[in-house]
Amino acid sequence: MQASTTTDHAADIDKHVRIYITVFVxxxxxxxxxxxxxxxxxxxxxxxxxxxxxxxxxxxxxACYFMHLLSEKKLIYAVLALTAAFFVVLLSLPVLTxxxxxxxx
Amino acid sequence: xxxxxxxxxxxxxxxxxxxxxxxxxxxxxVMLFGALxxxxxxxxxxxxxxxxxxxxxxxxxxxxxxxxLISSSVTMVMAWASLKRNRFGTFRMxxxxxxxxxxxxxxxxYFEYSHKFELGLFPSTNNFLAIYFTxxxxxxxxxxxxMAVNAYFWGPGAKLWKTNPEWFTNRVEHSGLFWxxxxxxxxxxxxxxxxx
Numbered sequence: 001m002q003a004s005t006t007t008d009h010a011a012d013i014d015k016h017v018r019i020y021i022t023v024f025v026x027x028x029x030x031x032x033x034x035x036x037x038x039x040x041x042x043x044x045x046x047x048x049x050x051x052x053x054x055x056x057x058x059x060x061x062x063a064c065y066f067m068h069l070l071s072e073k074k075l076i077y078a079v080l081a082l083t084a085a086f087f088v089v090l091l092s093l094p095v096l097t098x099x100x101x102x103x104x105x
Numbered sequence: 106x107x108x109x110x111x112x113x114x115x116x117x118x119x120x121x122x123x124x125x126x127x128x129x130x131x132x133x134x135v136m137l138f139g140a141l142x143x144x145x146x147x148x149x150x151x152x153x154x155x156x157x158x159x160x161x162x163x164x165x166x167x168x169x170x171x172x173x174l175i176s177s178s179v180t181m182v183m184a185w186a187s188l189k190r191n192r193f194g195t196f197r198m199x200x201x202x203x204x205x206x207x208x209x210x211x212x213x214x215y216f217e218y219s220h221k222f223e224l225g226l227f228p229s230t231n232n233f234l235a236i237y238f239t240x241x242x243x244x245x246x247x248x249x250x251x252m253a254v255n256a257y258f259w260g261p262g263a264k265l266w267k268t269n270p271e272w273f274t275n276r277v278e279h280s281g282l283f284w285x286x287x288x289x290x291x292x293x294x295x296x297x298x299x300x301x
Contacts, residue, residue, distance in 0.1 A: 013189050020186070024179045031171050035164065038300035051296035058292045066182045066285045073119045076128050083132040090139045094147035 023065045030058050112271045127279040131286050134247075138290055141243065145236045145297070156233055158299040161226070163217055167299045170213050171291065177206035178288040181255075181281045188274040193266055196277070200259045203284065207252040214245055237298050244294060247287045254280045 034054045042050065063069045069076070109115075110122040118125055149155050158164075184199035221227075221234070228238040258277055265273040 010190060013186050017183065017186055020179055020182050024175065027175045028172065031168065031175065034296055034300065035168050038159065038164075038296070044301070048301055051300055052293075055293050055296050059289050062178060062285055062289050062292065066178050066288075067282055075118050075120060075125065079125075079128055079132055083135050087135055087139045090136065090143050091146065094143055094150060097147065097151070 019065055023061050027058055027061060030054055111275065112269070121275055123275055123279050127282050131282065134286060138240075138243070141236075141240055142293075142297075145240070148232050148236060152232060158233075158237075158297075158301060161233065162237070162299050163220070164299050166213055166217055167295055170210050171295050173206050173210050173213070174288050174291050177203045177210070178285050180206065181284045185274065185278050185281050188266075188270070188277055191270075193263075197259060197263070200255060200277075204252055204255050204259060207248055207255070210248055211245065211252075214241070240294055240298065244287070244290055247290070251280070251284045251287050255284065 034051060037050055037054070038047070041047075069080075108122070112121065114120055115122065180199045180202040184196050184203060187193075187195035187199055218238075226234055228235045258273075258280060262276070263273070265276070
């Protein structure tokens with residue numbers, strides 16, 4: 001029984017390693033895509049949206065697979081949800097200054 | 106007295122103390138970099154003109170560094186996987202590669218910074234360079250910190266493997282989480298500073 005468990009565990013890690021390699025290749029391709037898109041000199045709003053979208057996809061892959069977020073405990077998700085909420089508020093603060101922040105005066 | 110819950114999980118959290126500790130630390134790091142990203146947005150949206158990063162910065166070098174850092178994330182996770190497979194020698198190889206790749210990243214950054222200084226481009230030159238040096242400088246400090254921890258686990262800290270392999274594996278996983286976070290920050294810094 002013990003030997004079987006060990007074999008299962010090793011097979012599980014092998015599966016993970018294959019996923020790591022796949023994610024690595026995907027990240028490399030997305031890095032090239034990011035640089036290639038920047039060569040088109042798109043209008044700033046579109047360029048920002050596309051670059052941040054690709055970066056978000058890459059970041060999600062790193063978080064989900066390398067940081068094992070796909071299989072984490074609920075407490076970690078709760079901590080990250082709270083962090084994400086505060087992060088969004090933080091990044092929204094500069095937006096409040098648009099049009100000289102007339103609506104928050 | 107031994108540190109509690111380094112290997113077995115705490116019944117109330119379902120996690121080891123180290124795991125919840127590193128994630129709470131990373132949450133604070135998100136806010137640290139978030140504050141600087143918010144400053145970047147504020148400064149950029151308030152500026153009448155803003156240079157494209159690729160007109161001032163070296164995109165091929167930064168692309169190379171992106172590849173280096175992503176590769177180091179893979180070697181880091183492979184180092185952890187090696188410990189899970191009970192292969193300490195392989196762990197040492199992958200962890201060594203991670204430290205080496207971190208070093209390559211810093212060397213490239215050194216050349217980038219030196220070139221800017223030679224051209225008379227300093228943080229005080231303009232807002233773009235001020236935010237560039239602040240963000241990349243802080244990120245570099247994180248790379249140095251991560252390398253120091255990884256070097257400890259590659260060297261003197263590795264003796265824990267002989268006495269408590271599970272605890273050692275968990276510690277490597279936690280330092281890996283920090284290292285992946287450093288990679289994740291760079292994934293956003295690269296397009297934000299160099300390509301937009």
